[in-house]
Each structure stands twice: as C-alpha cells, then as structure tokens.
Amino acid sequence: MTAVHRITEATAGHHGRPVYELRGVTKSYARGNLKALDRVDLTLNEGGFASVIGPSGCGKTTLLKIMAGLVPPTGGSVYLQGTPVTGTRRDIGMMFQHATLFPWRTTIENIVLPIEIRDGRAAAKAKHADALALLDLVGLKGFEHRRPGDLSGGMAQRAAICRMLITEPAVLLLDEPFSALDELSRDFMNMELQRICMERQATAFLITHSIPEAVILSDVVYVMSPRPGTFVETVEIDLPRPRTLDMMTDRKFGEYVRHIRTHLDKGAFL
Numbered sequence: 302m303t304a305v306h307r308i309t310e311a312t313a314g315h316h317g318r319p320v321y322e323l324r325g326v327t328k329s330y331a332r333g334n335l336k337a338l339d340r341v342d343l344t345l346n347e348g349g350f351a352s353v354i355g356p357s358g359c360g361k362t363t364l365l366k367i368m369a370g371l372v373p374p375t376g377g378s379v380y381l382q383g384t385p386v387t388g389t390r391r392d393i394g395m396m397f398q399h400a401t402l403f404p405w406r407t408t409i410e411n412i413v414l415p416i417e418i419r420d421g422r423a424a425a426k427a428k429h430a431d432a433l434a435l436l437d438l439v440g441l442k443g444f445e446h447r448r449p450g451d452l453s454g455g456m457a458q459r460a461a462i463c464r465m466l467i468t469e470p471a472v473l474l475l476d477e478p479f480s481a482l483d484e485l486s487r488d489f490m491n492m493e494l495q496r497i498c499m500e501r502q503a504t505a506f507l508i509t510h511s512i513p514e515a516v517i518l519s520d521v522v523y524v525m526s527p528r529p530g531t532f533v534e535t536v537e538i539d540l541p542r543p544r545t546l547d548m549m550t551d552r553k554f555g556e557y558v559r560h561i562r563t564h565l566d567k568g569a570f571l
C-alpha cells in the first residue's frame with residue numbers, strides 16, 4: 302500500500318473546528334482580462350498547518366490576498382471564524398518573503414508596530430512585556446534594543462514572526478516566508494516555525510515553491526493547477542510530529558514528494 306493518502310475534500314487540520322472556509326472562490330483581474338483563480342474550495346481547521354504549492358503565476362498569492370481580505374474575490378465566499386472576510390482584519394497574521402522591518406526602529410519597536418498603528422503608542426508600550434516573551438519564544442532574547450541592521454536574514458524573519466504574533470491572530474498566512482534565506486537557514490527556520498506553531502497551537506497556511514518544505518511542515522498539501530489556479534490534488538501528510546529534518550530521508554517522505562511532483566506541471570514549476 303502506498304504511503305500517500307488522498308482526502309476527498311480540501312480540509313486541513315484534523316480535529317479543530319473550521320477556522321477558514323472558502324467556497325467556490327474565483328478571481329478575474331480586469332487588467333489583462335485574466336482569470337487567476339477558478340472555484341477554490343478550502344476548509345482550514347483550528348490548529349492545522351496547510352500548504353499550497355503550484356506553478357509560478359497560478360494564483361497562490363492571489364488566493365492568500367483574498368484570504369487576508371486585501372483583494373476581493375470575483376465569485377464565491379470566504380469566511381473566517383464564522384464571519385465573511387470583506388477587508389483586512391485583526392484576527393489575521395501575515396508574513397512575507399522579506400521582513401521589511403523599519404531600520405530606524407529597534408527590534409522591539411518593530412514588533413509592537415502593528416499595535417501602535419491600531420491602538421496608539423500607549424497600547425504599544427503596554428505590549429512590551431508580551432514582545433519580550435515572543436522574542437524569547439523565537440530565540441531572540443537580548444536583541445530587543447538592536448536595530449534591524451544588526452540582524453541576520455534569519456534573525457529578521459524571527460522578528461517578523463514576533464510582529465505577526467503580537468496581535469494574537471487566529472490564523473497565520475505565510476507567503477514564502479523563508480525563501481530569501483540560504484538553504485541551511487531555511488531548513489532551520491522551518492523547524493523553528495513548526496516548534497512555534499506547535500507551542501502556540503497556531504493555525505497556518507503557507508505558500509511555497511518547495512515540495513520538501515510543504516511536506517515537512519504540513520498536515521495537508523494542496524497542489525494547484527496552472528492558471529487559473531484550482532486545487533487538483535489534496536495530499537494528507539501522515540508523518541508524526543514533531544517532524545525532524547532527518548525525516549526527509551525517509552521512504553515515506555520521498556513518496557509524498559514524488560506524488561506531489563507528478564501533479565505539478567514540471568515545465569512551469571520553479
């Protein structure tokens with residue numbers, strides 16, 4: 302029997318209640334008369350870690366932006382915690398390829414910035430204790446008064462993780478967060494991300510171009526077709542947690558990677 306298990310509906314996270322529910326999400330951009338997404342269905346359950354992988358330009362970032370309320374869908378519905386997503390929200394945390402920390406602010410001032418923007422300086426100041434706890438969580442204790450120029454790429458992304466978590470979001474939307482790092486740092490940060498998600502019982506949705514990264518981190522991997530993007534395969538990853546980098550040499554891990562690869566358009570995949 303193959304180690305690869307398919308599940309019929311796109312549902313990530315086995316046990317928790319549904320956090321995100323997308324039904325028939327379609328997106329056409331007027332500019333270029335271009336259909337980016339076609340009827341995407343997704344349920345992301347509390348505590349689940351899901352990834353989406355697909356060819357370049359298939360609509361992954363568009364999907365994430367729709368989930369974040371940054372871009373409206375042309376059709377279909379997006380619900381987060383039972384209410385429709387119609388714009389940006391407090392209960393969503395996001396992280397991108399680049400940390401984009403403000404160089405003139407200290408690390409801790411960068412971390413509490415979302416609170417400062419939302420609730421003012423006094424509220425941000427009151428969050429310093431929480432920010433210090435987060436710095437400890439991500440292994441940056443003692444760096445609170447350093448400026449971004451003193452941080453390595455991996456350290457800056459750790460600070461970005463703190464900035465994402467300071468608002469206590471219900472869900473983490475991650476758009477290739479470590480793809481600008483060298484391979485060793487990226488592997489290490491992925492294991493750190495897993496640890497942080499497990500400690501915080503986070504619900505996470507990751508966009509990646511790396512099949513091994515998707516497999517090692519996820520409960521479920523969604524494979525997207527070339528544009529217009531839709532899920533063509535949903536693969537449940539039945540590997541124990543915590544995952545370790547050693548697992549990447551396991552036979553079962555290799556089967557998942559091969560299975561996902563066969564569903565990607567290799568010509569278009571980067």
Ligand SMILES: Nc1ncnc2c1ncn2[C@@H]1O[C@H](COP(=O)(O)OP(=O)(O)OP(=O)(O)O)[C@@H](O)[C@H]1O
Nearest residue numbers: 330332333335337356357358359360361362363364
């Ligand atoms: N604002 C926009 N207006 C018009 N077309 C857009 C817009 N944003 C994205 N597109 C187009 O929609 C398609 C999907 O883009 P998107 O960035 O979502 O893909 P992606 O899968 O994230 O790509 P990549 O893997 O290269 O980052 C692309 O053809 C892109 O050029």
